[in-house]
Amino acid sequence: MGSAEKFSPENFVDYVKVFVKGGDGGDGAVSFLREKFRPKGGPDGGDGGKGGDVIFVASSSKKTLLDFKYKKHLIAQNGERGRNKKQKGKDGEDLVVYVPIGTIIKDSETEEILCDLDEEGKSFVVARGGRGGRGNYHFVSPTNQAPRIAEKGQKGEERWVILELKLISDVGIVGLPNAGKSTLLSALTRAKPRIADYPFTTLTPNLGVLEIDDSRRICIADIPGLIEGAHKGAGLGLKFLRHIERTKFLVFLVDLSDKITPPDRAFEILMNELKNYSQELIKKDFIVVGNKIDLVDENEVERWQKFFTDRGFKFIPISALKKINIETLIDALWNILDFQKKAKEKIQT
Numbered sequence: 001m002g003s004a005e006k007f008s009p010e011n012f013v014d015y016v017k018v019f020v021k022g023g024d025g026g027d028g029a030v031s032f033l034r035e036k037f038r039p040k041g042g043p044d045g046g047d048g049g050k051g052g053d054v055i056f057v058a059s060s061s062k063k064t065l066l067d068f069k070y071k072k073h074l075i076a077q078n079g080e081r082g083r084n085k086k087q088k089g090k091d092g093e094d095l096v097v098y099v100p101i102g103t104i105i106k107d108s109e110t111e112e113i114l115c116d117l118d119e120e121g122k123s124f125v126v127a128r129g130g131r132g133g134r135g136n137y138h139f140v141s142p143t144n145q146a147p148r149i150a151e152k153g154q155k156g157e158e159r160w161v162i163l164e165l166k167l168i169s170d171v172g173i174v175g176l177p178n179a180g181k182s183t184l185l186s187a188l189t190r191a192k193p194r195i196a197d198y199p200f201t202t203l204t205p206n207l208g209v210l211e212i213d214d215s216r217r218i219c220i221a222d223i224p225g226l227i228e229g230a231h232k233g234a235g236l237g238l239k240f241l242r243h244i245e246r247t248k249f250l251v252f253l254v255d256l257s258d259k260i261t262p263p264d265r266a267f268e269i270l271m272n273e274l275k276n277y278s279q280e281l282i283k284k285d286f287i288v289v290g291n292k293i294d295l296v297d298e299n300e301v302e303r304w305q306k307f308f309t310d311r312g313f314k315f316i317p318i319s320a321l322k323k324i325n326i327e328t329l330i331d332a333l334w335n336i337l338d339f340q341k342k343a344k345e346k347i348q349t
């Protein structure tokens with residue numbers, strides 16, 4: 001999976017409102033057979049074609065909803081009208097629209113979730129095309145052998161819908177700016193996010209896949225740094241938290257070498273910001289990972305180890321840059337996912 005960072009922030013579109021309309025059905029035709037020796041031939045007006053559907057399909061080839069920033073009207077083709085000799089009009093073509101995996105489609109008025117396109121290839125007909133009208137030959141009756149009526153095509157369905165992208169990943173990394181989230185993502189996966197020693201290097205979420213072996217893969221999301229007051233819009237705000245809503249658990253990454261915002265304070269800020277975004281987020285399982293152990297002495301690491309474990313949290317000290325203790329972290333990530341999976345299976349059986 002590539003990094004989404006090649007997109008500039010304006011291009012990382014994860015929320016749009018679009019108008020969808022199925023094609024109108026074609027009208028049925030009014031027509032009469034005209035032949036040389038049968039001046040009064042019967043009615044032969046064909047049926048109208050069906051209007052095309054608008055269909056959303058989840059595809060890994062799409063990373064954002066950018067396509068819809070400027071193209072907000074998605075309208076399928078109309079069916080053609082019926083013709084003489086009982087010929088049916090051509091059906092309108094379906095409009096197939098590709099969206100990133102993880103796109104949720106909501107009715108814009110009720111906000112009701114219509115569909116969650118959370119898997120490659122999953123599709124949803126969001127607006128059906130109208131039926132074609134019947135041609136006049138259907139309306140022959142004992143009292144009317146030459147009907148001059150035909151049915152109108154049915155209008156295609158239309159509505160405004162909201163497309164909301166919520167990335168699908170197993171683990172979400174949250175931390176203050178500069179904690180080393182992107183460095184950790186690049187240590188664990190083949191993703192190549194931008195890394196630098198200034199805050200807000202990451203402006204859009206990055207995804208990477210940790211391949212432990214052929215049968216064990218973990219999808220990890222690195223999101224932009226959070227700061228105190230993010231819920232009031234400080235920094236990049238909290239909007240990117242939507243991309244960790246669907247993760248199975250969180251990694252709180254704290255910088256053990258940070259003297260200005262020490263790990264306990266960093267942890268408190270992160271918890272508080274998450275809580276302000278949604279109560280659901282803080283119900284997720286999490287572990288605390290202490291980064292940059294290469295910059296602090298052992299006593300300091302032990303002190304933080306004790307601090308977090310005393311509070312009942314799992315704590316793993318690492319250096320993302322120097323790749324120290326990364327294997328331990330990978331084992332922990334896998335074990336938690338495995339444990340969650342088994343617990344879930346137990347509930348279901």
Ligand SMILES: Nc1nc2c(ncn2[C@@H]2O[C@H](COP(=O)(O)OP(=O)(O)OP(=O)(O)O)[C@@H](O)[C@H]2O)c(=O)[nH]1
Pocket residue numbers: 175176177178179180181182183184194195196197198199200201202203223224225226291292293294295318319320321322
């Ligand atoms: N010494 C040391 N430096 C590290 C370590 N991990 C990350 N860094 C450095 O810390 C700085 C910030 O790293 P990033 O990975 O960009 O941090 P981030 O959390 O993604 O930052 P934002 O995207 O701005 O939120 C970079 O200069 C990294 O090289 C580490 O384990 N040890």
Ligand SMILES: [Mg+2]
Pocket residue numbers: 181182183193194195201202222224225
């Ligand atoms: Mg980053």
